[in-house]
Amino acid sequence: MRAVCVIGLGLIGGSVLRAASAAGRPAWGTTTSADDAEAARADGFDVVEVDAALRRAAAEDAQVVVATPLTAVRGVLREVAEHAPQAWLTDVVSVKDPVAAEVRSLLPQARYAGGHPMAGSSSSGWGASSGHLFSGAAWAVTLEDGTALDAWREAAQLALDCGAQVVPTTAGAHDSAVARISHLPHVFAAILAAVGADGGPLALSLAAGSFRDGTRVAGSPPDLVRAMTEGNRNALLDAVDDALGRLGAARGSLASTGGLKSTVDEGYDARRYLEDLATCDRTTETVRLDAAAPQRLRELGELGGRVVALTDDTATVEVPTAA
Amino acid sequence: MRAVCVIGLGLIGGSVLRAASAAGRPAWGTTTSADDAEAARADGFDVVEVDAALRRAAAEDAQVVVATPLTAVRGVLREVAEHAPQAWLTDVVSVKDPVAAEVRSLLPQARYAGGHPMAGSSSSGWGASSGHLFSGAAWAVTLEDGTALDAWREAAQLALDCGAQVVPTTAGAHDSAVARISHLPHVFAAILAAVGADGGPLALSLAAGSFRDGTRVAGSPPDLVRAMTEGNRNALLDAVDDALGRLGAARGSLASTGGLKSTVDEGYDARRYLEDLATCDRTTETVRLDAAAPQRLRELGELGGRVVALTDDTATVEVPTAA
Numbered sequence A, B: 001m002r003a004v005c006v007i008g009l010g011l012i013g014g015s016v017l018r019a020a021s022a023a024g025r026p027a028w029g030t031t032t033s034a035d036d037a038e039a040a041r042a043d044g045f046d047v048v049e050v051d052a053a054l055r056r057a058a059a060e061d062a063q064v065v066v067a068t069p070l071t072a073v074r075g076v077l078r079e080v081a082e083h084a085p086q087a088w089l090t091d092v093v094s095v096k097d098p099v100a101a102e103v104r105s106l107l108p109q110a111r112y113a114g115g116h117p118m119a120g121s122s123s124s125g126w127g128a129s130s131g132h133l134f135s136g137a138a139w140a141v142t143l144e145d146g147t148a149l150d151a152w153r154e155a156a157q158l159a160l161d162c163g164a165q166v167v168p169t170t171a172g173a174h175d176s177a178v179a180r181i182s183h184l185p186h187v188f189a190a191i192l193a194a195v196g197a198d199g200g201p202l203a204l205s206l207a208a209g210s211f212r213d214g215t216r217v218a219g220s221p222p223d224l225v226r227a228m229t230e231g232n233r234n235a236l237l238d239a240v241d242d243a244l245g246r247l248g249a250a251r252g253s254l255a256s257t258g259g260l261k262s263t264v265d266e267g268y269d270a271r272r273y274l275e276d277l278a279t280c281d282r283t284t285e286t287v288r289l290d291a292a293a294p295q296r297l298r299e300l301g302e303l304g305g306r307v308v309a310l311t312d313d314t315a316t317v318e319v320p321t322a323a
Helices: A011-022 A034-042 A052-058 A071-085 A097-106 A149-161 A169-196 A200-206 A209-219 A222-230 A233-256 A261-279 A293-303 B011-022 B036-041 B050-060 B071-083 B097-106 B149-161 B169-196 B198-208 B209-218 B222-230 B233-256 B259-281 B295-304
Strands: A002-006 A029-030 A063-066 A088-091 A113-115 A138-141 A166-169 A280-289 A306-310 A314-320 B004-005 B029-032 B063-066 B089-090 B115-117 B138-142 B165-169 B283-286 B306-310 B314-320
Touching: A002 A011, A002 A052, A002 A071, A011 A029, A011 A034, A011 A149, A011 B198, A029 A052, A034 B138, A052 A071, A063 A071, A063 A149, A071 A222, A088 A149, A088 B004, A088 B097, A097 A169, A113 A149, A138 A149, A138 B198, A138 B314, A149 A166, A149 A293, A149 A306, A166 A293, A166 B063, A166 B198, A169 A200, A169 A209, A169 A222, A169 A233, A169 A293, A169 B169, A169 B209, A169 B233, A169 B259, A200 B004, A200 B138, A200 B165, A200 B169, A200 B259, A200 B295, A209 B169, A209 B209, A209 B259, A222 B259, A233 A261, A233 B169, A233 B233, A261 A314, A261 B169, A261 B222, A261 B314, A280 A293, A293 A314, A293 B198, B004 B011, B004 B050, B004 B071, B011 B036, B011 B149, B011 B283, B029 B050, B050 B063, B063 B071, B063 B149, B071 B097, B071 B222, B089 B149, B097 B169, B115 B149, B138 B169, B149 B165, B149 B295, B149 B306, B165 B169, B165 B295, B169 B198, B169 B209, B169 B222, B169 B233, B169 B295, B233 B259, B259 B314, B283 B295, B295 B314
Parallel strands: A002 A029, A002 A063, A063 A088, A138 A166, B004 B029, B004 B063, B063 B089, B138 B165
Antiparallel strands: A113 A138, A166 A306, A280 A314, A306 A314, B115 B138, B165 B306, B283 B314, B306 B314
């Protein structure tokens, strides 16, 4: 099994190191956080300096995983360019276009496919990491026209080894999607929390499940939320505009007719669709990893399909029948 | 212990009947739903026709609890006016001003204090009811200048007997508060679900905790959500306008400077405040139930205070120190 070198040992990077090790892959990590390094070593993991980690990655032809905040990615990629310029490379950063642009610029020879596991927690750091964090989760792995299929396959195999299911997509499609289902939810949670708090202790004393659920991720570390949302500016603006249009329409309907039928019904149908997609029957398609594979895999990703197994020359994709 | 007559045996009314019975109070109910009636009888509860239920309430000087949707309240109050016009009366409807107005109009002699338990579920009907639904929950009981203190005390005692803690407030303050912490969350959940679904199966396939939590209550029965939100139109418009202003400001900041610092920081602080209020130390104040009590109880309610015990002439109020 290909070795794994994880750069950044917070919640996500730490969980990758744990899960890859548990899957039997040789794995080591590096981090600029003395606390995370000490905690990871205390848990029995191999943590070294970044240059040593990357030289070993080059020597062992390892998969390098960039697991730092977006703001630290450029510096890390410069280190990779110095020590392992042809590495098998992926990342787990929550936006994909900006990372892909940096890789094209700094590491044109790297065998890169971007990644994003859709799992998290409102806690952070190695102490919050878990080898089970990705079990059953979606993990986007980007597949552009210029992506080498073997680079995608290696990044996807890591996701499978971590217990996740792979969603094949492009960086642009990924960024648009997560603006809607991850970044806008964080903006909404923050605004909902603030509007509630404007009601004072009386309002917060009356708050129950709908408010607690709707504001939960507002408790996430602000610097991480800002890095994630601000890093996906253009796609998030589109999602915010969609939300503003819908909220304005709801306001207009409530003010003029007193009714919220369209808003409530569309929300109900959308939530049902989410649940149907998650629970419906799936068909299985085997995609041969040839020149036609990237387009077919992306098409299946658009339909909600997830890669659940890989061989050297095939991908097994499960596609929800409700799509 | 005063007997309890529950009108409407869905999730909330059914849970009141169960909890009041479990507390040792004589209790019976009535419902227009044949399914709920049959299910409640099968569980061993006393379910009769509405006129019989109310005549018995008058004969036993019982506490009558209106637990129907807002749209059915007027018809129920007409029945109460016919059979038990001087009843001890409360309700568990999610808006308080409209119910209070109907009571003033139809039942000027009733000994009424409005109520609203802040507990629920996305399921409905007797089958979803539970005698533990209200354990530890907030339960608003309205106390206007014109409310008879003994009527408030009786309604509050029922809430305590159901395991809840009583938030003393006015109908108007309640309706403004729940617009922010219950009705706006339902509108936000619906809009978030729709914006996510606009991203198609790919986006929903990538959706994880933040989207699932933020859209959970969009799966509630649309007719109940509409009754609740549309029934609190004016207060909800204020909350929606607050949200629109904040979302527009976030949009402007993201578009112009690329930053979301104010939005994210204010949301984080608000969520922390919610958690602090829920977990901080509490001071205990004993309020004598005299002519000055209504104002003092409402003041403590504004500070997040909750009545946790009642005697004939005192209320014990716990007030969070973080307020």
